[in-house]
Structures are given as structure tokens and as C-alpha cells.
Amino acid sequence: MNKDQLISQIETDFNKQFAIKPKLLTLTPGRINIIGEHTDYNEGLAMPVAIDRWICAAVCKCSDKTFTIYSQNYNENVVLIPHKQEKFKEVWKQLADSTLQIINAQFNIDSGVNMVIGGNIPIGCGLSSSSAFVISIVQSVCHLFKIQIKDRGLAELCQKIENNTLGTAGGRLDQYGIILSKKDQFMLIDFYHDSIEYISAVLKDCSWILINSKVYRELSESAYLQRVKECNEGLKILKNKFGISSFREIDGLMLESLKENSVVLYKRLCHLLDENQRVNDMKDKLQKGIVHEVGKILQASHESLKTLYEVSCAEIDYIIKISGNVTGWYGGRIIGGGFGGCSIHLVADKRIEYFINQLIINYRTEYNIIPEIMKIEFTGGLNQL
Numbered sequence: 001m002n003k004d005q006l007i008s009q010i011e012t013d014f015n016k017q018f019a020i021k022p023k024l025l026t027l028t029p030g031r032i033n034i035i036g037e038h039t040d041y042n043e044g045l046a047m048p049v050a051i052d053r054w055i056c057a058a059v060c061k062c063s064d065k066t067f068t069i070y071s072q073n074y075n076e077n078v079v080l081i082p083h084k085q086e087k088f089k090e091v092w093k094q095l096a097d098s099t100l101q102i103i104n105a106q107f108n109i110d111s112g113v114n115m116v117i118g119g120n121i122p123i124g125c126g127l128s129s130s131s132a133f134v135i136s137i138v139q140s141v142c143h144l145f146k147i148q149i150k151d152r153g154l155a156e157l158c159q160k161i162e163n164n165t166l167g168t169a170g171g172r173l174d175q176y177g178i179i180l181s182k183k184d185q186f187m188l189i190d191f192y193h194d195s196i197e198y199i200s201a202v203l204k205d206c207s208w209i210l211i212n213s214k215v216y217r218e219l220s221e222s223a224y225l226q227r228v229k230e231c232n233e234g235l236k237i238l239k240n241k242f243g244i245s246s247f248r249e250i251d252g253l254m255l256e257s258l259k260e261n262s263v264v265l266y267k268r269l270c271h272l273l274d275e276n277q278r279v280n281d282m283k284d285k286l287q288k289g290i291v292h293e294v295g296k297i298l299q300a301s302h303e304s305l306k307t308l309y310e311v312s313c314a315e316i317d318y319i320i321k322i323s324g325n326v327t328g329w330y331g332g333r334i335i336g337g338g339f340g341g342c343s344i345h346l347v348a349d350k351r352i353e354y355f356i357n358q359l360i361i362n363y364r365t366e367y368n369i370i371p372e373i374m375k376i377e378f379t380g381g382l383n384q385l
Contacts, residue, residue, distance in 0.1 A: 001120050003027070006056050010072065014058040014116040017070045017077070022058035022116070024143055028136040028382050029054050030121035031128045031177035032210065032344055033335055034186055035301055036279045038309055040171030042231050042272050043192040043247040045279035048177030049185070049201060051210075052377045055119035055132045057140040062112040067100045069137075072118025082109075091166070095130060098165040099137045102157075107147050115140065122372065125212050126336020130166070131174035134158050139382060152194075155179050169228045181381035188283055192248050199286055201378050206291050206330065206348050211359060212372035213315045215340035224337045227268065227309065234258055234265035247272060271308040275301060295330025295346050302333030302343075311338025315367055319343055322362045326355050 001009065007025065014022045029050035036046025062068070067080040071092055078093050080086070082104045088094045103109065117136060121129040135158045142149050149157065155175035163170060171191055180196060181187060188197040235247055238254050250273060258266045278297050285293040302320055306312040316334045320343065323329045328351025334343050347355050356373050363371050 003052070003054060006054060006118070006120055010056045010058050010116055010118055013070065013072055013118070014114075017116055018060070018062075018068075018114045020060065023060040024058075024140070026057045026059075026136055026140045026143065026382070027054050028057070028119075028132045028139065029178055029181070029379070030119075030132050031174060031181070032126075032208075032342075032376070033173060033177070034344065035282045035297060036173075036189075036275055037301065037305055037333075037335065037338075038227060038311070039272060039275050039279070040173035040189070040191050041169060041228055044272060045276045046173050046189050046191070047186050047199075047279055047282060048173055048181070048189065049187060049378050050178055050181035050381045051127070052379045053119070053121040053127065053374075055117060055121060055129070055136045057115055057117040057136045059113055059115045059140045059144050061144060062114045064112045067096075067113045067115070069096050069115045069117060072116060073123065091130070092133065095134055095162070095165055096137060099134050099161050100141070102161050102164075103138060103141050106157075107142075107145065109141070109145055111145075113141060113144065122212050122342070124216065124341070126334075126338075126341035127210075128174040128178060128336075131158065131162060132178055134162050135175065135178055135382060151180060152176075167225075169225060177381075179382050181378070183380040184378050186286065186378075188279065192246065197283075199283055201286075203286070203289060203291055203294070203346070205350070206346055207352060208376050209345045209347050209352065209355070210342050210374045210376050211319055211332075211345060212342050212374070213313075213319060213340060213363075214369050214371060215313055215315045223311065223339060227311070230265055230268045231272065234262070234269045237261050237265070238269075267308040267310070271304045274304055274308075291330050291346065295332075298331035298333045298344070298346060299324075305334055305338065309338075313339050315340070315363075315369075316343050318366055319359065319363060319371070323355070323359065326358055327351060329355055 030053045031048050031050050034047040039046050070077045080097050085101050123129045158175050159172050184201050185198040186201045282297050312334050328348035330346040332345035
């Protein structure tokens with residue numbers, strides 16, 4: 001579904017479920033990260049942007065105190081009771097329950113809510129569908145009850161909800177990318193200083209293509225937490241040895257000394273330092289419009305994620321490899337937590353059709369999987385309809 005079809009279907013389903021029209025609708029985008037992977041929780045730099053895939057929520061108040069949510073994607077209702085958190089097997093129900101319980105406790109909501117929610121963001125493949133889901137619920141309920149929370153405050157609350165519910169330790173890359181994005185601009189976020197700079201995302205005669213490998217990221221949650229732990233262990237060693245206080249004070253000589261303790265920790269922090277530099281390099285090449293250099297930075301990031309941070313997988317490595325055989329492909333890399341999901345690619349406009357055909361043919365032959373391929377645009381962040 002495109003955006004208009006999604007909105008129309010949500011409104012129709014709301015009427016079917018609750019026999020009334022919704023009071024308001026909220027449109028929450030997914031996001032990608034152009035460069036700066038696994039840096040947000042390490043006080044680093046990243047360059048996220050919201051994309052033209054959304055979660056749409058329709059809401060109204062109801063007469064009782066319960067929260068009834070119908071998920072269009074899962075074709076299922078859940079009824080949630082304030083101050084009585086349940087244990088659900090389904091992740092979307094866990095997130096919905098935790099979100100509404102925290103909102104209710106923090107803002108003392110005095111009424112129930114009816115909601116229909118659904119979207120066209122591919123689920124579980126590195127496009128922040130979970131973060132968009134949480135943000136969509138929070139934004140919708142807060143608007144419905146005229147609760148004043150937005151921008152960084154909204155991002156902080158949604159990060160807290162997601163980390164508490166899923167047991168993750170993520171930074172605010174997803175939340176900032178979804179909430180604070182602007183049309184046709186990349187965000188350069190410095191997570192150490194909590195600062196944001198906007199850079200034009202317009203590149204001449206080329207487009208950004210997402211390829212969903214259709215590989216489920218089954219190792220991503222536990223491995224993600226392991227990477228967080230490894231980075232913190234490496235920093236602790238260097239703090240004790242050199243008296244530094246943050247990741248941003250680490251230099252090359254310090255890294256070399258870390259090899260004596262652990263090659264694994266050395267590799268993790270090598271990726272961090274190199275990736276931060278790639279973010280700065282990407283800013284320079286984007287501003288100059290040098291697409292070949294932008295592509296080289298993407299390829300270097302993928303190689304680092306593959307060999308140093310070790311979060312890639314054979315299927316996406318294969319996609320990157322065969323993409324390199326297509327004239328007009330500038331570069332690409334795995335995105336998100338890793339171990340499957342999506343990769344982002346920069347491709348010359350006149351070669352997109354050929355590129356897509358070659359990817360489908362080769363990937364299907366190698367893995368008997370037809371990848372989902374999407375040309376994406378950057379249409380801006382969270383908005384209420």
C-alpha cells in the first residue's frame with residue numbers, strides 16, 4: 001500500500017472495529033541509517049533519515065478505562081487494562097501494553113482509548129518498525145489527551161519504553177531519525193554532544209534503493225547486547241590504562257594497546273573509530289555531490305561491519321558482492337542491528353531497472369529467495385494528519 005491507501009484502510013478498519021470515525025490520525029515513518037552503524041550507544045556519530053514507509057494510527061477516546069488496539073498487520077485485537085501489565089508472547093502486544101502502561105502512569109490518563117494501527121514498513125528488517133510502532137502510539141495518545149511532549153522529550157520517553165520492554169540498550173538513533181527528520185535532508189547526529197545538523201540528501205542522477213534480504217535477524221537481539229557489552233568492556237580497560245572518560249577520547253595508540261587484552265574488543269572499537277570518521281567523510285562528499293566517493297564510504301562501512309563488528313550475514317554479503325558487478329552501482333551496506341534484514345544501495349537512475357533485475361535473478365538462484373526491493377524517498381518525520 002502507498003501512503004494514501006494506508007490511511008484510507010486504517011480509517012475503514014477503525015469504522016469496522018468501533019462503528020465510529022477516529023478523532024485523529026498519526027503518520028509515523030520508518031527510518032534508515034545512511035552511515036554510522038552501532039555508534040549511537042557509543043557516544044558516536046550517525047546519519048539517519050526518515051523514509052517514505054509509515055505506521056498509521058487512528059484513535060478516539062472510549063467510555064471505559066480500557067485500551068483496545070486492533071493491529072491491521074496482524075489482524076488481531078488486544079484489550080489492555082491500566083495498572084495491570086500482562087505477559088504477552090507477541091512482541092507487538094508487549095510493546096503496546098508497556099507503552100500504554102507507562103503513558104498512563106506518567107500522565108494519569110482518565111479515559112480509555114480505541115485504536116487501529118497498521119503500516120507498510122517491513123517488520124523486523126532494520127527499518128525501525130518497532131520504534132515507529134511505539135512512537136505512533138505515544139504520539140497518538142498524547143495528542144488525543146492534549147499532553148505536551150515532543151521532539152527530544154518524546155524521543156527520550158519512547159527510547160525508555162522500547163529498552164525497558166525489549167531489554168535492549170539502544171541509543172536514540174531510531175527515535176531521533178523518526179521524530180526529527182526533515183524532508184530531503186540527512187541528520188548528522190553527534191550522540192556525545194546530543195547535537196543535530198541537517199545536510200541536503202539530494203544527489204544528482206542517482207537514487208537510494210533498499211533490498212530486504214528476507215533473512216530473519218534471529219541473532220540480532222542477543223548479539224546486539226553482546227556488542228554493547230564488548231564496547232563497554234573495551235572502554236573500561238582504556239579508562240583504567242589512560243585515564244580517559246569517554247569513547248570519543250580513544251585514539252589509535254590506545255586501540256593498539258587494547259590488542260594485548262583482547263583482539264575482539266580491539267576490533268569492536270576499531271569499527272567505532274573508523275565509522276565515526278566515515279560519518280564525517282560522508283558529510284563532506286554529500287555536500288560536494290561526489291557520488292562515487294559516497295559509494296566507497298558505504299562499501300567501507302559494510303566491510304567494517306562484516307569483519308570488525310561481525311554483524312553481517314552470508315546473504316547480504318552476497319548481495320553486496322553481486323551488486324559490485326553492476327555498472328551504475330556506487331556502493332551499499334548492511335543496515336540496522338545486523339545478521340539479516342536490509343541493505344541500502346546508491347544506484348545511478350538510468351541503471352536501476354537493470355540493477356533490480358540482476359539482483360532478483362542472482363539472489364533467487366543462489367538462495368531460492370526473492371528479495372523485496374524498494375526505491376525510497378525522504379519525505380520528513382512524524383506528523384499528525
